[in-house]
Amino acid sequence: MNTEHSLASSSPLDLRAVHIQDQYWSSFVNLIRDTVLPYQWEAMNDRIESAEPSHVIRNFRIAAGLEAGNFGGFVFQDTDIYKWLEAVGYSLAVTPDADLELIADEAIALIASAQQEDGYLNTYFAIAEPGNRWTNLMDCHEMYTAGHLIEAAVAYYQGTGKSALLSVAKRLADHIDGQFGDDPGQLRGYDGHQEIELALVKLYEVTGEENYLKLASFLIEERGQQPNYLVEEWEKRGRISHWSPGVVQNNHQDLRYLQAHKPVREQEAATGHAVRAVYMYAAMADLALHLGDESLLAACKRLWSNVVHKQMYITGSIGSTHHGEAFTFDYDLPNDTNYSETCASIGLIFFARRMLQLEPSGEYGDVMERALYNTVTAALAIDGKSFFYVNPLEVFPAAGRGNPGKHHIKSVRQKWFACACCPPNISRLLSSLGQYIFTSGPDVLYTHLYIGTDTTNLTLAGRNVSLRLESGLPWNGHVRLRVASAAGNGVFSIAMRIPSWSDQTAFTLNGSPVEPEIRQGYAYLTHDWQEGDVISLDLDMEPKRIYAHPNVRANAGRVALQRGPLVYCFEEMDNGSSLPNLILPADADIRLVHIGNSVALHAEGFRQEDSDPANASLYRTSSLKLEKQSIYAVPYTQWGNRKPGEMLVWIRE
């Protein structure tokens, strides 16, 4: 292990240094702070009427001995509050809020009081299976849960300077470090659900203690080795799964589902549960970065390429099947049975940001933007109180009700979920969004996302620099980066991502056209920057027709519309029902119109209709007739916000 040869070319900025002030994104950030976090607190206290109960606060009270009762919810229920605290930490970093901090401190005290003498902390095992710690890593999310605690602790420490939760997390991490490893008497195991690996890297980053990085590396490297630890563990406990108590299984869980079918460095394609996969890839990128591990980086690139070029939806979502919330196989991207879990897109963003730190290549930024502007925000209702867990690309409400293979497809956002991973995941991403806009190296600032910021302070080429970013995205393509102040002198670069959707991007520097050097999708402007300097970009906001690779069977003969970062969709309320009968002619003009506060798209197209409505035959020789129809598309991210109904991303051309 060598932690001196970091591959990092840039790092995220301190969250406290980036204040988002953006005509589009501020409302999301504010929604998280003002509505979602308080709402989630209510949910965690089981006070949301007609929503699924969370049980989480109650579980901690029981584990702490403050209340009697049985454990409620899933084995990983503790993570509800951890993810909430993580988001609270980010939010407090940017916007102090004494009331919120008080509630959070009380929650942290409750968590601390449930920690056991030896540092172990998990309310499920404490309450329900005290004797069975670390006996079912395959199913029971014990380290996954610990990982979320660690991430919360780091965020809360960074946001508030308070170390109470960090101490709890370190004690638990130390406990795990003692249990797992290749020393005699230690377990050579790893969790069925990856998460702790990237969390331990964060703990290393904030504490500087290398044992956490070593433990993360151990967990990644052991995964998928032979003999398979998870299989041996399953044999040892009598071939029992947590999910089917009392049933002796003939076969264990498919190891591909857990990405434990082969060593991670040898994995060629994304398999299995999508969230586990991308959390693992993010940790692999972290380790490649901190350990200067080129071969691990090569594995990351290979897996990235498989996901992004063969298994990702146009909305930046992943997971083609609800069976195991999982990847399926290359180019298998059905639009009406996919899972596309919100958390998986968030994990993909985690992975992308880490790859950007390793290598400033536009594709990572493109995917981060695609997932963020389309899937992540789609999952959140405009009132911040209901959420999508699954993000389909074609919705027919009757099928969600009537076809069991589509029961997971909801046409209305849900108030809460028994397995409530997604809403707090949205909160933690959006409240830390400042860490995704920029990364910086010693003498270069990378701008990955065009999200407006008030002032952003950082050091570049040894100078204290303050910047301000303005962006019209997603509605217009005007972007300005202004140097608000820059002490002293010295050359540094400002690199601006050129989105892949912008075919023509015009740059000016202080009003004069410039042609910056373009490398891997970034435009580099190098200069002895001074106060008042302004870079401006005009991004290409022409609506684009997008086609899928011909191997994507589901999209044969179909086209999608995109403008800027936004993918569009067709909703029943604008276009009538039976959306598959609509045809968008290949030569139709696509024009901008306004629907509500959004830029919508309009084209003249056709609808195929019954030529003889009296003909009830299911099969007939008479073809359908074409009727002219105006077709409207709205941003996918806003679908289902007006009225439940059909929705379609890929329309017949």
Place this chain on the structure above:
Amino acid sequence: MNTEHSLASSSPLDLRAVHIQDQYWSSFVNLIRDTVLPYQWEAMNDRIESAEPSHVIRNFRIAAGLEAGNFGGFVFQDTDIYKWLEAVGYSLAVTPDADLELIADEAIALIASAQQEDGYLNTYFAIAEPGNRWTNLMDCHEMYTAGHLIEAAVAYYQGTGKSALLSVAKRLADHIDGQFGDDPGQLRGYDGHQEIELALVKLYEVTGEENYLKLASFLIEERGQQPNYLVEEWEKRGRISHWSPGVVQNNHQDLRYLQAHKPVREQEAATGHAVRAVYMYAAMADLALHLGDESLLAACKRLWSNVVHKQMYITGSIGSTHHGEAFTFDYDLPNDTNYSETCASIGLIFFARRMLQLEPSGEYGDVMERALYNTVTAALAIDGKSFFYVNPLEVFPAAGRGNPGKHHIKSVRQKWFACACCPPNISRLLSSLGQYIFTSGPDVLYTHLYIGTDTTNLTLAGRNVSLRLESGLPWNGHVRLRVASAAGNGVFSIAMRIPSWSDQTAFTLNGSPVEPEIRQGYAYLTHDWQEGDVISLDLDMEPKRIYAHPNVRANAGRVALQRGPLVYCFEEMDNGSSLPNLILPADADIRLVHIGNSVALHAEGFRQEDSDPANASLYRTSSLKLEKQSIYAVPYTQWGNRKPGEMLVWIRE
């Protein structure tokens, strides 16, 4: 109960009177007799290498005390041999075979030796749960299994005149009749899987004993009444399902799955497990017929109409989802995730034939023909030794392997099945095919299917008549019905079905054009028929483009090809891979060509291809280019017989 007011307008002929001799169908009938029945015997004796074991003979030996061991297979495993014996009975009716009869007699002796003192017979309960008879009708197929015994016994009796198995069946039926009914002390239950109802009607038909008809009627009428028997039974046994032993369930099986959600007369649409549904509808039609029950007939017509006009595939298959092998909802007909179980199409044929007996309307014959010529025969390999259980309309082998929602879609016929309902069901249908070609009333002969017969003997208008049917279907549309002999004089009608696909049908009588009276899809020729009279038909064999009702989302923008009774499909080996990228222009000429021994179809069409194969992007602004391609279609029923690969029924137009 009034059994005197039969609604029958016609009845099937005695199977012994109909000898199939047909250039197309004889090979199927011979294949069943010469290959499938012996192969199934081997399978039932667990002697087929690398096929799933049947266990059935062994189970009977154990139940009879001839061997020690545990029960093997499913609760309904006994039906493997019952369905085989039924098929053997039909086969012996037409083609005596002393060797086969000897084997069958021995099997019957084995079955008889497993029957218990009180008439009860079921090897699962005898071996595995002797104390639990009739305690889990919801799951355990006890009467379903008895039903198949009864059907076998009737067929074997009719085919051979031997009554040993009939006695066994009667003793079991009498036992059930004692257990179930509305007398005090009797159970008011019915089976979770319908089958015994139509079997009891057959037992009534062959014995004339009304108690069997009454029991069938009781089982049909009790179904779905409140309080629900199956739910009460489930409560009584502690909310346990046979399929999840030891697990206390929160909810019972969805009653719609069992068609027990409401009384059968009130059911509006087909729901649940497709085989159960059509077996039940067939029994309802039987009861309507024998009891002169117009309101039950109305329910049959309503359910028929729902199935055929809203839930049936173009291949005459039903069951849109593999979840429960079930119907979903109106117009939900996905091509690549459907179940379309072979047995369900067979059950649909049972239902159709009974509706034809009630009312000679062409639609019943059309559906019978559609299911028979397309799905049933597709399920059987040309060598008679492998079978499809599921009959998809779109196959992409990689998806069957790689997407769990499509794991049920096989691209290669399977040797045998753990749940081996389909292969013996094909055998019993094809070996009794003579009962589906004609039905007759006192002075009318209906010809429903154009399947050639050697001589067919029957009585019409009091005259002994012998007929011979010749048919060129499915390859050409020439049909001739010749009166081989007709004793005495007297007027009777010969009614010939005009298939719905035949837009122009020319009739001649003894060579001269005639214009017969057409009623509900049948052409009636009424005459004092004499030896040598010949009716001939020329059916319209132009290839037809077929379109689906616009509510069928899966077929939007797509067309299927049909010629005569055969639906066509596109296979990878004729058209290359990526079949969804093929386009059949709306104005393309469709011409006949030969592929192997089949009439195939050819048209000049297009393939959408990558305009820049070097572009690995999943999403791009460049549209695909169109390349000319010859497109070939082969009969669906023959798909997968040459080489595994992609297959598609509905092609983009």
